[in-house]
Amino acid sequence: MRIELNGQSKELDGPSTVAELLLALGLERAPCAVEVNAQLVRKALHPSHALAEGDRVEVVTLVGGG
Amino acid sequence: MRLPKATASRSLPLLEAADAEYLMTTHQPPIIARTSPIAPALPPLRIGSFTLKSRLVVGTGKYRDYPTMQAAIEASGADCVTVAVRRERLVDAEGRSILDFLPLERLTILPNTAGCFTADDAVRVSRLGREILEQLGNPGAGWVKLEVLGDRTTLLPDPVGTLEACKELVKDGFTVLCYSSDDPIIAARLRDAGAASVMPAGSPIGSGRGIANPAAIRMVIDRLKLAEQGGSAEYPVIVDAGVGTASDIVHAMELGADGVLLNTGIAHAQDPVRMAHAMRLALDAGWHTARAGRIPRKLYANASSPWEGVITHIPGE
Numbered sequence: 001m002r003i004e005l006n007g008q009s010k011e012l013d014g015p016s017t018v019a020e021l022l023l024a025l026g027l028e029r030a031p032c033a034v035e036v037n038a039q040l041v042r043k044a045l046h047p048s049h050a051l052a053e054g055d056r057v058e059v060v061t062l063v064g065g066g
Numbered sequence: 067m068r069l070p071k072a073t074a075s076r077s078l079p080l081l082e083a084a085d086a087e088y089l090m091t092t093h094q095p096p097i098i099a100r101t102s103p104i105a106p107a108l109p110p111l112r113i114g115s116f117t118l119k120s121r122l123v124v125g126t127g128k129y130r131d132y133p134t135m136q137a138a139i140e141a142s143g144a145d146c147v148t149v150a151v152r153r154e155r156l157v158d159a160e161g162r163s164i165l166d167f168l169p170l171e172r173l174t175i176l177p178n179t180a181g182c183f184t185a186d187d188a189v190r191v192s193r194l195g196r197e198i199l200e201q202l203g204n205p206g207a208g209w210v211k212l213e214v215l216g217d218r219t220t221l222l223p224d225p226v227g228t229l230e231a232c233k234e235l236v237k238d239g240f241t242v243l244c245y246s247s248d249d250p251i252i253a254a255r256l257r258d259a260g261a262a263s264v265m266p267a268g269s270p271i272g273s274g275r276g277i278a279n280p281a282a283i284r285m286v287i288d289r290l291k292l293a294e295q296g297g298s299a300e301y302p303v304i305v306d307a308g309v310g311t312a313s314d315i316v317h318a319m320e321l322g323a324d325g326v327l328l329n330t331g332i333a334h335a336q337d338p339v340r341m342a343h344a345m346r347l348a349l350d351a352g353w354h355t356a357r358a359g360r361i362p363r364k365l366y367a368n369a370s371s372p373w374e375g376v377i378t379h380i381p382g383e
Contacts (some may be wrong), residue, residue, distance in 0.1 A: 060154075066148060066272075
């Protein structure tokens with residue numbers, strides 16, 4: 001299954017939830033937020049939110065800024 | 067030939083005269099007769115349900131390294147810092163996070179929507195920032211510094227997009243601090259839309275040009291804070307962006323601002339930590355100056371030593 005992750009195409013091995021994706025990225029404990037198709041997916045819903053072919057996923061964090 | 071009036075009076079310092087007019091004819095902030103010693107600490111800054119000890123809010127971008135940023139924040143005395151929301155770096159996820167260098171237990175994080183050019187994007191980014199701060203248990207989850215920018219060259223606010231996003235975010239329960247143009251009309255519209263604070267730009271972000279249009283900033287402050295203009299003295303106005311040096315902060319505070327937000331002026335100074343210290347002192351200086359009642363500007367001198375008893379020859383007398 002192919003998704004777009006932070007603007008880059010990414011092939012996933014099989015069906016995956018947001019929580020599984022974060023685990024695969026090593027970000028399961030990182031302070032980050034996830035959007036799927038421009039909609040926020042709250043952390044509590046990460047384990048149940050299944051990703052679909054072609055989903056546009058953004059994983060964001062806080063950085064220095066003014 | 068008779069000269070037009072403006073030309074005839076060109077020998078006067080016109081700018082100074084204009085400056086004097088708006089600085090002297092407005093009434094804000096009120097000068098209150100002081101009966102007790104000056105308190106060492108300024109009163110806290112209240113923005114919606116948030117209370118900040120320091121009236122200086124600092125950015126966290128553009129520092130050469132995180133330890134310098136950490137030391138500069140400490141030296142600034144700020145208890146609120148703003149951060150941006152960006153893509154997680156998936157290639158180098160091992161890199162250290164800015165959060166490791168921010169004492170989250172004593173700082174309120176103010177997430178911003180820097181880099182947003184539409185209301186929709188600003189709302190998305192605000193929600194993402196809130197999601198992260200909720201995970202961190204930081205009170206900053208409740209608010210946002212809203213920026214909807216017009217273009218990348220000026221980074222000036224898009225007033226239409228800002229107003230649209232402000233309404234949406236207020237509806238969604240955010241305490242919204244709106245980065246705005248130095249225009250009293252849009253400032254009042256943002257306030258009416260529920261912005262907890264309006265933050266007029268002194269000059270473009272990162273430009274270091276200070277308060278480019280002091281008369282406009284004064285009008286924004288008067289509009290939002292003077293009862294006779296439909297404002298409230300309690301309504302917080304923070305000058306945001308353009309601060310290049312400490313005197314810019316003094317200027318903003320003298321014009322009646324409640325606080326100042328800046329980033330580049332500290333982060334890109336040659337010695338950011340010392341500059342942060344200077345900015346802190348400037349804020350205090352400006353606050354007290356605004357309440358001490360400055361002398362009117364005059365074109366000619368007014369001797370400080372008495373004329374009575376002089377033993378000298380005064381030219382022309």
